[in-house]
Amino acid sequence: MKYICMIVDGAYPNDIRVRKEAESLAENGKNVLVVCPRKKNDSQSEIINNVTVFRIGNNYTNSKKGIYDIIESVTNINLLFYKGLKLLFQKYEIEYLHVHDLPLAGTGYLFKSRVKHIYLDLHENFPEALKTWFLWKQNKLIQLKNSLFMNPKLWSKKEEKYCKKYDKVICVVEEMKTKLITNFSIDTKKLIVVSNHEKKEFTENFKHAVAQNIINKNDFSITYVGGFGPHRGLQTAIEAMPKIVEKIPDAKLFLIGKGSVDVENTLKELVAKYNLTKSVIFVGYRPFEEVSTIMQQTNVNIIPHLANAHTDNTIPHKLFQIMMSKSLLLVSSCKPLQRIVTKYDAGLVFKADDAEDFSEKVIDIRQNYDQYQIKTENAFNAVMHKDENWEAESAKILSLYTE
Structure with a gap:
């Protein structure tokens, strides 16, 4: 039996x-093997929705990952995955190797001669992401480690090197494809865009109940769902809240998700600085089955990403999930976000990193709420009846394995 690994x-x-790509291939008769690290209490192997999952190592922790990252940065080899793949090539007949994201590119390339084709799937602009991910880190040792081993210039060289070596490179948005062509003269024929669209069946999630009464119907709710980080732009939303509350006393900003201790402390310090403890609610993590219902219940869903070379070359899954929710959408002027929202008139756009413009847009939404509801219908039609869904997008990944 031959596998796509x-x-x-x-x-x-x-x-x-990864799950959507793997399951789409499996649904179309392909044998798919996903290899990932094994954390404490994880099964070593199992089959999930016809996808064979094999977990390597034992008790994979953040500390162990940090050590592997350092070694990988210097040698281009992730020792855990190198040993794991050597074992798996003995256990399985692997025809294709599909490597997810830049850090594993060097390790995967060592096995190029053993497969028919090798593909590199870039989830984001990794070198530029390194400039933003660690901005709020307080630990001096971690700061030193990141400056030495997670240096954006170093990783940009790796990106160019492996994009030229792999048979195909999968980009998450058109902007990323353009960036690789412009910066590295990558042959356009080897680049394919497979974006983070959502399956139409995601709408079934809106039927789930929420265990806690998070959003009060008497509040004008502004909700963010996802990870917290410097690049997410949550600081912009918080800084906008004093003016919003002045005009909309019942406005509440709900932050649903988690971030590192340093990130959450930075955001909470901002809330305290502006005396917003009653207007900005840190909800924390909520189960995935509840999140979509929360998206639907809120008055406004926000994606306030800062605009930089990282966020301009990737796109969040939640954009398409919110478009399915029939709830109003407010996004920043990051290129992919603005492009899609403007194309379908699917929401409103504010100037990234501009708290004043954010507040003005929210106040405008409140004052003209009913007339803006047409935008929610436009968003829903784009993802359900046009090509902004996974059913259409997945055809691109399937073509790689059926040519």
Whole structure:
């Protein structure tokens, strides 16, 4: 039995992009093997929705990952995955190797001669992401480690090197494809765009109940769902709240998700600075089955990303999930967000990193709420009846394995 082998340095099936790609291939008769690290209490192997999952190592922790990251940065080899793949090539007949994201590119390339084709799937502009991910880190040792081993210039060289070596490179948005062509003169024929669209069946999630009464119907709710980080732009939303509350006393900003201790402390310090403890609610993590219902219940869903070379070259899954929710959408002027929302008149756009413009847009939404509801219908039609869904997008990934 011949396999398509995907490798990812993350939890499976938690990684939404990897899961959708793997399951789509399996649904179309392909044998798919996903290789990922094994955390404490994880099964070493199992089959999930016809996808074979094999977890390597034992008790994979953040500390262990940090050590592997350092070694990988210097040698281009992730020792955990190198040993794991050597074992798996003895156990399985692997025809294709599909490597998820830049850090594993060097390790995967060592096995190029043993497969028919090797593909590199870039989830984001990794070198530029390194400039933003660690901005709020307080630990001096971690700061030193990141400056030495997670240096954006170093990783940009790796990006160019492996994009030229792999048979195909999968980009998450058109902007990323353009960036690779412009910066590195990558042959356009080897680049394919497979974006983070959502399956139409995601709408079934809106039927789930929420265990807690998070959003009060008497509040004008502004909701963010997702991870917290410097690049997410949550600081912009918080800084906008004093003016919003002045005009809309019942406005509440709900932050649903988690971030590192340093990130959450930075955001909470901002809330305290502006005396917003009653207007900004840190909800924390909520189960995935509840999140979509929360998206639907809120008055406004926000994606306030800062605009930079990282966020301009990737796109969040939640954009398309919110478009399915028939709830109003407010996004920043990041290129992919603005492009899609403007194309379908699917929401409103504010100037990224501009708290004043954010507040003005929210106040305008409140004052003209009913007339803006047409935008929610436009968004829903775009993802359900046009090509902004996974059913259409997945055809691109399938073509790689049926040519």
